[in-house]
Amino acid sequence: MSASFLQAASVDEALAALDAGARPIAGGTDLVVGARQGKAPLPAALVAIDRLDDELGSISDNPDGSLTIGSLVNHLRLMSEPLVVERATALADGAALIGSPATRNVGTIGGNVMNASPAMDTGAALAVLGATVHLRSASGPDRILELDELWTGPGTTTARPDELCVGLSLPARPPRSGSAYLRLEYRRAMEIAVVGAAASISLSADNLVETVSIALTAVAPTILAVEGTAALAGRAVDTNLLDQVAALASEQARPIADLRASERYRRHTVGVMARRALEAAAERAQGIKLGVPVNRNKGIGVSL
Amino acid sequence: MSLTDSTPAAAQRFVRADGPEKVTGSGRYAADLELPGMLHAAFRYADMAPARLAGIDTSKAAAMPGVLAVMTAADVPDLRYSPGIADRKLFATDMVRFEGEILAAVAATTPAIAAAAAAAIEVSYESLPAVTDIETALDPAAPLVHPEWADYQVDEGIVREGNLACFSSIERGDAEAAMHEAHTVVTSRYVADGCHAVPIEPRAVAAQWEGNKVTIWSSTQVPFDARAGVCETLQMPTNRVRIIVPHLGGGFGGKCGFHYEAHVAALARAARRPVKLVFSRAEEFLAPDRRREGMVFELTSALDADGRLQARTGTVLIDCGAYVADAAFFPQLAAMHAVGPYQVPNIKIDASLIYTNHQPSGSVRAPTAPQACWAVESHTDELAAAAGLDPVEFRRLNAVDSRTVGPTGQTYEEIGLQECIDAATNAVSYGDELAEDEAIGVAIGWWPTFVSPAGAFLKMDEDGSVQILTGAQECGTGAVMTLRQLAADELGIDPERIEMIYQDTAAAPFGPGATGSQTLVNNGRAVIAGAKQIADQLRELAADQLEAAADDIVLIDGIAHVAGSPTAAVAIDDLAATAAGGELLLGHGSDPFPEPPEAVGTTCVGDQGLTAWVGPQFSCHAVRIRLDRDTGVVRVLDVGAAHDSGTIINPAGALGQVHGAVMMGIGQALTEGTVYDEHGHQRNADLLEYKLQTIADVPHIHTSFIEPPTNNAGPRGAKGLAEAPNVATAAAISNGLAKLIGTPVRMLPMTAERVWDTIGSAHDQVAAATEGHGK
């Protein structure tokens, strides 16, 4: 049990508590469950931010076409909010896979991002969508970080203990673009990603690649952005290209072997996920509607 | 999921008496108990295993504030227990054989103090080499798990030697000769990992003494077995030990047997305060001597030119773990399943239960059967392929039917296996075209009906309402709830007028408990017998009042009337009021149970009475699956489950059993398996890494019950049902997969990675073969 617990009534109050050494708790689905599992004891001082919906709980559509997502937005909202489903579909795919209905109703995007697990299901999606993280503190100016500046390893970030994640920004996407996230799972709920991959793509009017971006889940100490995708510009999304992307993903993956999978199997399947994610993203870029989560359309855990 | 179309509407409406409490959360489980002055228990488990115990020092723990009792083997009678082979002690003395072995127990004022004190006990060990592989454990050079095995007390008929805990064989005809003459011979090897029952309620036990009597609340499936265990290990008479089971949060066999009741009772006596033990999820995985056994199968079968089975030989190895628990009958059961419900004239099967340093195996829902059915039915599809027959045709040709002779010489009366094959395959449109990467696998299975003594008391009080006092135990199946229905039918009253007193050894006569699908069969028989006595009394009373013969009185809808003249009637409630002023309405039942049928022409070494079965149950599962070839992930889409479990008395309850068992079977097929390290310690003893199926994974399940007239079984021809539907699902999934891959996945569970590996090696073989042709 934590020695002190403060239910913050405002972001400022939360920031003051952080400044005094408290840790934030949003949904508690990582923090509390982790403590019960013996990963890390609950921090001595906690500040609950879960009632700060007014300040941290909205999704806004900005005039420049970017989206701002408050850190308290939960996964249920992410998977069902039309703005997210249409413009950041990969994020909706990822959110829709998290835990169970109860987990999605309680777990927040801020918690998922700041918990910095390499198996997190929103991370690869946020990475391919070019998300940035907004950090605020009582003592200094706001900081806006790229994701690769934030995550440094399993459970570690460059955020200072006094910094609160207030939200994320997703930049505007070009017109013919789409995104998707898939994960390998052995059952259809309460699962943790064995591996996963997100893809985002934008296409020219004649369906050639303009930009493509791939990121991988659970194959490295952090979410891993696949390198070498710039060279794919100008190509058609055909079997060759998909094979090449699968190969890039498999080659760059640095998976471990554990109870869930061998190194070899992870390396192979992360390529499969990358290929399917790109295929789905390209279909979406062409206006084809694929339901969320796209896992159910692309082989894994098909619906009845 | 819905009830089958054939289910009558009246039967679908069956409200369980314990349902509302459980659904609304007002029901109380053992862990909810709070007794005045209650202490909390914690166990000290082995830190390393196997090891020789060099010393144990409890003084620091005992001196901790808040600790009221610390006990070790020195504080309880020094004796070994366990049904069949007495190889276990309450607390380890000289040796620890598996990681869940208990060295000491603590009672303290809070769970945290108890845990800290258990940790403060100082133990020194000398590490020993671990026996973890059942295929090498019988080598003369292998270390003995029980060096003193020869000194143990064992039941008559048990065949054993060293690490071979128990052996059984089936021998019929001349299998060797038949192999030589056969047209086709196929040999297969299959390996099944162990797995777990995983009841959602981790167990809890609380004990309280009053003078020299103890009351123990326990989440057990078998209160009378638990009582017998306490009486044996603490050397007490049965009438001073009372076991009460509050609501039980599932068991699946995992809570069968005698577990921690004696430890907690002994702690409570030493501390002079009530004590409660509540297991964590990890303890529930690691400590009980009840997990599903790992098995290895080598099977060879011979066919004639028409594809008829001529012979089967095989060896079956069963991982016993460190203690025998209740597994002494496993070898014979496994041997029966290694043949299966087929007509096979020549058989030689050897089945061995082998000690290792793993957690002990014990009865989990249909022990040995799902693994054995998986191996045998996968082998059967290999046989069908070798014979050039469709797998379903092969089974129609070779499976047993009414009035045929089974593999051990039992002649069947009316049985519904062939109808089960029709119903299950029709339910999933077997034979129709399928989408890409889909296939339907089919498997048949069987399972005995277990019979045992059971008793019941019944009383009808002055208002006409009834109490049944039964030794039955409700583990979630609803079977106990069905007992009301049986009594109500005998008495001609509404089942809602009947209450049950159950799960209390002091209140009711003996019952076998929720084990072996026995409740309806055995407790049902007792309740009917007891109810008949009251019904006879009611008929006498009515006959007096209506001036008719007692034999002519009909009891129905709360009325006793003269047969053929419904107006010559008296309310049963009025009869009850009359009786209350004179001879009370009391019934007690314990009818003899059916005799096992004859087995002709078969020799069984290590016979435990399972060569021929009372009321054999049959089943066929046909499963449509889809395979994701790039990842090996399998999704089960449709399950046709057809069962001959005799007469179905409570269709809603029966469907629940099939649905739950199918899900358990899917888990066992695809995701559930224990992973060990080299010391025999479990690596996935938690619900994140041990992957149960979830509600989101449930396929369409189409259930049919085939109900042939059944004589030699339970009430009205019921055979019991809780285990039978757990037998064939994994096997059917395996056969679907083999169709898609071209070869079976020879390891259980057939995890995605194992499936993917199998696809890979199948590819490699095809590639190598084509290459060879090219040269």
Ligand SMILES: Cc1cc2nc3c(=O)[nH]c(=O)nc-3n(C[C@H](O)[C@H](O)[C@H](O)COP(=O)(O)OP(=O)(O)OC[C@H]3O[C@@H](n4cnc5c(N)ncnc54)[C@H](O)[C@@H]3O)c2cc1C
């Ligand atoms: C049953 C179950 C299933 C799960 N399944 C999945 C899954 O499939 N995929 C997946 O990715 N995750 C899964 N999770 C993990 C978890 O639910 C998610 O990571 C969730 O998004 C965490 O959010 P939270 O609000 O509950 O975080 P919390 O537990 O409240 O916090 C997590 C961490 O982030 C910090 N934190 C929280 N909010 C902020 C903030 N605004 N600023 C700075 N730091 C902050 C906390 O201090 C803590 O260190 C599962 C969890 C459970 C219990």
